[in-house]
Amino acid sequence: MADTPPDYRDTVFLPKTDFPMKAGLAQKEPAILARWQAMGLYQRLREKRAGRERFILHDGPPYANGDIHMGHAMNKVLKDIIVRSQSLLGKDAPYIPGWDCHGLPIEWKIEEEYRKKKLNKDDVPPAEFRAECRAYAAKWVGIQSEQFQRLGVMGDWDDPYLTMKFDSEAAIVGELLKFAETGQLYRGAKPVMWSPVEKTALAEAEVEYEDITSTQIDVAFEIVEWPFEELEGAYAVVWTTTPWTIPVNQAIAYAPNVKYQVTIAPDGKRYVVAKDLIASFFARNGWTYDDQVYSDDEPEFEGHMLEGAVARHPMHHLGGFFAKPRPFLSGDFVTTDQGTGLVHMAPDHGEDDFELCKRHGLEPVFAVEGDGRYRADWAWLGGQGSVINPKFNAPDGPICSDLREAGALLAASADYKHSYPHSWRSKAKVIFRATPQWFIGMDRPLPPSRLREGPGEGTSGSAAFEAGPPLTPPASGRGNDPTLRELALDSIERTRWVPEKSRNRIAAMVEGRPDWVISRQRAWGVPIALYVNRRTGEYLRDPAVNHRIIEAFRAGGADAWFLADHQTLLGPDYDAAEYEPVGDILDVWFDSGSTHVFVIEARYGMDARADLYVEGSDQHRGWFQSSLLESCGTRGRAPYAAVLTHGFALDGQGRKMSKSLGNVVDPLKVMSESGADILRMWVASTDYFEDVKIGKEVLAGASDAYRKLRNTFRYLLGALDGFTDAERTSEFPELERYILHRLAELDRELKDAVNGFEFNRYVRRLSEFANEDLSAFFFDIRKDCLYCDAPSSPKRRAYRTVLDVLFNALVRWMAPIIPFTAEEVWQTRWPGESDSVHFSDWPEVDAKWLNPTLGAKWDALRGLRGQVTEAIEPLRREKVIGSSLEAVVAIRPELSAATLLSESELAEMLIVSHANIVPELMGAELEVVRTDFSKCGRCWRHLPEVPEDGALCARCSEVVSG
Structure with missing residues (x-):
């Protein structure tokens, strides 16, 4: 054996x-x-990094409501990777997590609990209701904190920032009062997006758009005064997908340069419609398109000729508001994309409507209540609604039925598909509704001197992320006084945007946005802590009063306003009987837009600002923008040096x-x-x-x-x-x-x-x-x-x-x-x-x-190695050889990489038994055959020095013998 x-x-x-x-x-x-x-990993890291260059990523506050979802996870992980990588670079990179704790979603949840118990929120003392909201937010802050930490997110979880902390609420109201003191704040009645379900105004960032199917109607307004005789006896046709706004109509808008025509319809009446839209108007009404209908005798005219025309409302017989004349007004926003080229104007329910009517002395009438019903004393449909209910607007609903009975309803069909705004919280449709609200003006001149009374220009924590020189307010055409819009646009240019294309997106949004509506008609949030003079309607601007308000908030939070002795806050110089305390609360976007104040400045100094904000792309109209506007309005510059969008x-x-x-x-x-x-x-x-x-x-x-x-x-x-x-x-x-x-x-x-x-x-x-x-x-x-x-x-x-x-x-x-x-x-x-x-x-x-030269050499050798491996593979498949150590490779010197090493070094690099440089290879650049050498029993290499399989090569023999 x-x-x-x-x-x-x-x-x-x-x-x-x-x-x-x-x-x-x-x-x-x-x-x-x-x-x-x-x-104590996080705190020990802060100690180790103390005194080093600082990098501040400011955490945008998620809402304290429900378990985290994948969007949360993606956002928090990306932030953590950035913070950890900056720390790895040797910087002091703190991370202060935070939560948005006020606002409608939490309030809505508490109301849902009340509804389950058949209770009404309005029957509960406000302080008790707010306490329940606070407890609910605190519960979810704790749950989400554990979930975020489970993701491996490292931060100051023992001391996060919460918008409902007393110091935070004091800082938020302090920022509001800065806007008030500089005259950027005003109260006005303008159409805002309003949720009839939640009974409050909403910001654009609180709205999402969903596809719906609406009722579209054509309504005939009889022309009763005409600038030229061809309009006598004619009807102006308006088209709308919101029938519920017809009871609030006050005028009709036309496009001055569009061609209109008076046309005789099969029902025998004469209608004024934009010439390019007559065919579609006929089609909606089920009338056959016939060239004979468009008689050359029927007048064609440009829209500006409608100036001075007057129509009457289809429900004019109700008297009062409905009996007033409906003037024709020139509107640049009127197009011939769809409809009839004539637009009915309801200044209560549209931004264009409001601006055009206001210029002609037509003011909102506030016919629709906060719950979406017409007010009880309204002559048509008083007490009825809700206006967002499809049945209320349906072709057989009360509006269309009354218009039909009045002989004014032409086409009516519930088949118009379009995108429509919804509250992203309740998912209910919203409406434009004019109500008295508080606004921050985008185009009011703002003296830079007032801005400089606050914190300085600010410095970024990391010089590597600075985004330009200190801000110089741009010229505005109003002397040296810039507007908030101009300051914001200038700051956008000075900020680093990642990716770069997001700069244009937020710039376009800021350039075209309306004034910021900051008031909400709810209970859970920071109140708009202002006093309005009952006689003049002006709000009080007194730094001493403001100081007392802020200190009261610092001691007792926002409840200090609702439970206040207002005479004490007003002090001896004012009589509380002459002032009305405002009862609205602040838009939660103002809360989160102020976080840089009570997080960055409060912890790192008044001149500090964040190196980076990181959020999803929807925050161009949300947190990125509210933070930008808040900081520009109070500091004259952005609160961040760079913004990353995912x-x-x-x-x-x-x-x-x-x-x-x-x-x-x-x-x-x-x-x-x-x-x-x-x-x-x-x-x-x-x-x-x-x-x-x-x-x-x-x-x-x-x-x-x-x-x-x-x-x-x-x-x-x-x-x-x-x-x-x-x-x-x-x-x-x-x-x-x-x-x-x-x-x-x-x-x-x-x-x-x-x-x-x-x-x-x-x-x-x-x-x-x-x-x-x-x-x-x-x-x-x-x-x-x-x-x-x-x-x-x-x-x-x-x-x-x-x-x-x-x-x-x-x-x-x-x-x-x-x-x-x-x-x-x-x-x-x-x-x-x-x-x-x-x-x-x-x-x-x-x-x-x-070493680029060495790199190039070995890159070439790796290329050769790939070729050899590819040549060996067929022999392995055919079981000619087992491992590459059984292969002998012959290579022509024309494969220049082969000559960069000795034959023994080449064999080691190729992991073969032997490598030979052979000038006389026929046809191929390299050739692979099975070795005849014996296999070392220890290293398994096939070498000429091994006498038989299982014996040792010289190296292994020396190592073993030792």
Whole structure:
């Protein structure tokens, strides 16, 4: 019987590590999080970074209402990655999380609870109701805080900012009073978006647009006064998709340059309609289009000739308001895109209507109440509604029925599809409704001197993110006094926008936005703490009174206003009987727009401002804009140096997530099953500047990318087992120097990605380096050296030294992306230490390692390696050879990379038995055959020096003998 070959496995230096291949993140992450909390990771990091350059990312406040969703997760993870990466760069990068606690959503939830108990909110004392709202918000702040922390978001969770804290409410009312003192605040009756369900005004940012089907009607207004005789006996036809506004009509608008025609319809009446819209008007009414209808005898005229014409309301027989004449008014907004080219004007219910009618002395009449019903004393449909009810507006509803009976209703059909605004909270349709509201004017001259009485121009925490010189208010055509709109537009130009295209979006919004309506008719929020003189209607502007108001808020919060002894607040100079305290509350966007005051300035100094705001693209009309306007109105500049906008999280097919579709991806479920680091890998890997997809397949891709990185760390930990400083060397072979060159290139790319907030590029380059440069190349080539060279071998020492450099770089670079795994890796290598990877600075990568010449050489060699691997593969498939170590490669010198190394070095790089440079190869550039050499029993290389399979090569013999 043949002798059993010796077993040399115990002599091979295989990697050893306790770091498991299976991550088990869902089970491990909570324990790591608990360790961070116990060690006070965030506060210790603040101590370590004290005095360094500061980077402030100001957290936009999510609403304290319900569990977090995928949009929350995406937003918070991206912010955390940015903050952690800035901290890694060595900066002091605090993160103060916060919540928006006031406003309608919370109030609505408490009202729902009342309705379940058949109670009415109005029957509850206001202080009691507000206390319930406060408790509800506090509950969800606690729940969401735990959920955000579970994502690995590091911040000052023990001291977050809340808009309902007394100091916050005092700061908010203080900002309001600054607007009042500078004359930017005014009260006026203008149409605003109003929710009849929630009985309050809404801001544009509180509205979302949904497709609906409405009733469209044509209504005939009899012309009773005419500037030329052809209009005698004719009817002006208006078209509308809001029949409920006809009872509030006060005029008819025309386009001055549009051609109109008086046409005889099949019903025998003469109608005035824009010439280009006669055919569609006939079609809506079911009349046959006939050229004979358009007799040459019927007059055609330009719209300006309608000046001086007067019509009467179809319900004129009711008298009073309805008996008043309806003048024809020239309106530049009238088009011939649809309808009849004549627009009925209801100044209560449209911005264009309001402005045009106001210029002609026609004021709102406030016929529609806050609940959407006509007021009880209204002559037509008094006490009826609600006006947003489709049945009320239907072709057989009360409005159309009355118009039909009056002989004024022409076409009526419930088939008009269009986009319509809805409250994003109640999901109910909103209306434009004129009510007395408080506004901040966009175009009122604002003396810069008044602005400078507040905080200074402000400085960004990080010079790298400064966005231009201090603000100089722009010329406005009003002397040296800029308007809020001009200040905001100027600040937009001075701000860094990421991506750059978002600059144009917010600029267009600010350029065209109306005055800011800041009042709400609700209970839960910061009150508009002003006193209005009952005789003059002017609000009081007295710094001493304002100071007392602010101090009262600081001591007792917003309730101090509702429970106040107003004479005490007014002081001895004013009689409370002469002043009415305002009962409205502030728009919650004013609350959140003021957060820079009680978060950034309060914690970091009056001249501080945020380096960065980060939110979804919808915040161009929300928080980005309200913060910009608030700061420009009180400080003359933006509260941020840079703004990053990300897209929305969609399902795997690119659809908006909704419970009705059953396509919601719950971040809490993902974390419980796969771990937060997988979610974080997904966020960092996406092109988050656009909308992104998430589903099973997408998460599977993130998991695969994570697994490969984890395996890289597992290899490094195993290969570095027992490594000490005594083993470290500074003498490196070319391959190691090439990898250090690639590391230096990567260092530059990653820093550039961090500065550009391009973490998809950051993760992609890290993954490519780990998978392609290391696992598939460097580790593959050097595994023979690691396993089989003597521990004292200079080459092995050099390899392990470079592995240590790689480990220290990669674990730090990956820490912002997958913080739980980076901590696990760190603790595996240095168990029991109290430190954390998250205390680390950016790895020190010597710029001298950059060597473009060496890089080009080894890039060429890697290209050759790819060709050889491709040539070997058919022989492996055909089982001619097993591993590449059984291959002998012959290469023509024309493959120039082959001559860059000696034949033995080439064989090592190619991981083959032998490599020969053969000038006389016939036809092919390279050739692969199976080796005839015997296989070393320890390193498995096929070498001429091995006498028989199982024997040792010279190197292995020396190592084993020792």
